[in-house]
Amino acid sequence: MPHKISVSGLTIAFGPTRALERVSLGVNDGEFVSIVGPSGCGKSTMLNVIAGLLAPSEGDTYVAGIENNGPGSRIGYMFQKDTLLPWATALENVFLPMDVKGERDSHKARALMQLVDLAGFEAHYPRQLSGGMRKRVQLARLLAQDPDVLLMDEPFGALDAQTRLIIQGEFLKIWEEQRKTVLFVTHDLQEAIALSDKVVLISARPGRVKATYPVDLPRPRQIENVLVHPRFTALFHEIWASLKQEVVAARERPV
Amino acid sequence: MMTAGSRSERWILRLLVLALIVGIWEGLCRSGLASEFWVSRPFLIVERLWEAVRSTTLWVHMGVTLIETASGFLLGALAGILTGFALARSRRAHVALEPYLMGIYSLPRVALAPLFIMWFGIGILSKIVLAISIVFFILLINTYVGVQNVDRDLVNSVKTMGATPRFVTRRVVLPSCIPWIFSGLRISMALALTASVVGEMLAAQYGLGFMLARASGTFDTTGIFMVLIILALLAIGTYNLMARLEKRLLHWQGESLQI
Numbered sequence: 006m007p008h009k010i011s012v013s014g015l016t017i018a019f020g021p022t023r024a025l026e027r028v029s030l031g032v033n034d035g036e037f038v039s040i041v042g043p044s045g046c047g048k049s050t051m052l053n054v055i056a057g058l059l060a061p062s063e064g065d066t067y068v069a070g071i072e073n074n075g076p077g078s079r080i081g082y083m084f085q086k087d088t089l090l091p092w093a094t095a096l097e098n099v100f101l102p103m104d105v106k107g108e109r110d111s112h113k114a115r116a117l118m119q120l121v122d123l124a125g126f127e128a129h130y131p132r133q134l135s136g137g138m139r140k141r142v143q144l145a146r147l148l149a150q151d152p153d154v155l156l157m158d159e160p161f162g163a164l165d166a167q168t169r170l171i172i173q174g175e176f177l178k179i180w181e182e183q184r185k186t187v188l189f190v191t192h193d194l195q196e197a198i199a200l201s202d203k204v205v206l207i208s209a210r211p212g213r214v215k216a217t218y219p220v221d222l223p224r225p226r227q228i229e230n231v232l233v234h235p236r237f238t239a240l241f242h243e244i245w246a247s248l249k250q251e252v253v254a255a256r257e258r259p260v
Numbered sequence: 261m262m263t264a265g266s267r268s269e270r271w272i273l274r275l276l277v278l279a280l281i282v283g284i285w286e287g288l289c290r291s292g293l294a295s296e297f298w299v300s301r302p303f304l305i306v307e308r309l310w311e312a313v314r315s316t317t318l319w320v321h322m323g324v325t326l327i328e329t330a331s332g333f334l335l336g337a338l339a340g341i342l343t344g345f346a347l348a349r350s351r352r353a354h355v356a357l358e359p360y361l362m363g364i365y366s367l368p369r370v371a372l373a374p375l376f377i378m379w380f381g382i383g384i385l386s387k388i389v390l391a392i393s394i395v396f397f398i399l400l401i402n403t404y405v406g407v408q409n410v411d412r413d414l415v416n417s418v419k420t421m422g423a424t425p426r427f428v429t430r431r432v433v434l435p436s437c438i439p440w441i442f443s444g445l446r447i448s449m450a451l452a453l454t455a456s457v458v459g460e461m462l463a464a465q466y467g468l469g470f471m472l473a474r475a476s477g478t479f480d481t482t483g484i485f486m487v488l489i490i491l492a493l494l495a496i497g498t499y500n501l502m503a504r505l506e507k508r509l510l511h512w513q514g515e516s517l518q519i
Binding site: 056057058079080081082084086088090091092093101102104105106130132150156 | 413414416417418419420421422423427431432435436438510512513514
């Protein structure tokens with residue numbers, strides 16, 4: 006079966022600097038793949054290329070067989086930054102992807118607000134919600150879009166540690182019910198292992214695929230239990246040993 | 261410190277200030293310390309105002325000024341907003357026109373009044389054109405800057421949902437420009453009134469500016485003060501109108517932008 010997301014020979018250069026060099030990877034349908042690597046290795050840039058926001062210097066990306074996210078592809082992209090429309094209420098924000106398709110489903114939107122535990126906050130504006138709540142609205146909006154593929158760029162990075170743990174748990178639960186294909190960029194290795202089926206390690210710049218680690222932790226997972234699972238600890242040590250070298254290498258290089 | 265909490269308390273304080281000013285003014289004139297010829301007297305002004313309100317002439321003059329202000333404001337704002345969007349769309353048009361636009365923008369536009377009076381006569385048209393020439397540029401620049409400042413990440417996130425450029429404009433670019441447009445409208449409203457009055461002072465047969473110029477020409481201090489009070493009330497009225505509209509359209513921002 007062909008990969009749901011496939012990246013082949015992807016090179017991205019900004020002038021003389023090469024952010025990514027000949028990166029190839031594939032994500033199967035319903036698979037959760039995380040990408041970890043030191044800051045500046047081009048992880049986020051790769052997502053932007055897959056989403057069609059940036060043209061690659063060389064190579065191709067395919068999502069469900071469509072090249073470079075051309076028209077007709079269905080990608081849900083969650084940024085680290087808050088991308089809720091500040092002038093729209095929580096519910097209107099959830100309506101947004103439905104409006105793009107021209108089919109507003111009030112019943113479904115309300116059900117999604119319920120799913121992310123925000124029933125009763127439909128009429129609130131983003132500024133009236135906490136960081137964690139805004140992230141939940143974004144999650145509801147992402148699900149309202151009902152995309153084939155989720156691209157997530159450090160989606161929980163800006164949250165405080167406690168809120169992050171809760172949101173990760175909720176996201177894990179929702180994902181295990183829906184099993185959408187996910188490509189997840191993070192610099193939090195624990196998060197990558199706890200959520201994913203596979204962790205791809207990208208080297209310091211120019212970013213190359215250094216290694217791929219299958220995560221053989223049983224599902225369904227509970228975030229609290231995963232973090233103390235012996236297999237989790239073993240994987241963490243193994244991947245961290247390799248990631249650490251890259252982080253050190255990236256720090257010794259001028260940006 | 262005394263807290264001026266309740267609404268009625270605030271208004272009592274404000275009325276006290278008014279009473280104090282009027283009292284001192286009236287007192288100075290009655291005691292002969294100030295000359296009625298130069299500063300008039302509150303009771304004379306109120307008397308004149310009352311006379312004017314009951315006659316039709318004041319309403320005609322005020323109506324003319326309001327029509328000039330409103331038409332200049334609306335036409336100038338509409339044209340400015342549309343041009344602002346167009347320029348933000350076309351990089352090339354912006355590059356070509358920018359120095360000229362900035363040149364006219366920097367020029368004190370009231371200086372164009374004599375030209376407009378020559379071209380469009382002493383009727384309302386020359387005043388409307390003068391108001392447009394001021395309002396247009398303010399809205400043009402504010403709209404342009406607003407479009408330039410749209411959050412790229414918001415645009416990108418909606419684009420990845422598969423939105424058409426039209427959808428992005430309507431649902432992301434336009435709403436995020438509204439605060440910029442409004443701040444332009446707020447300034448423009450006051451300047452449109454200024455333009456009308458200045459135009460009327462230079463050459464006109466009707467309007468509050470004409471009343472001012474005529475009163476000044478006949479050394480009628482009371483008449484001048486009367487018109488000034490009417491102008492102040494008009495300015496406050498239009499400002500409140502804008503503030504109310506803004507509050508309704510920008511309630512998602514909370515109270516942060518209130519001055």
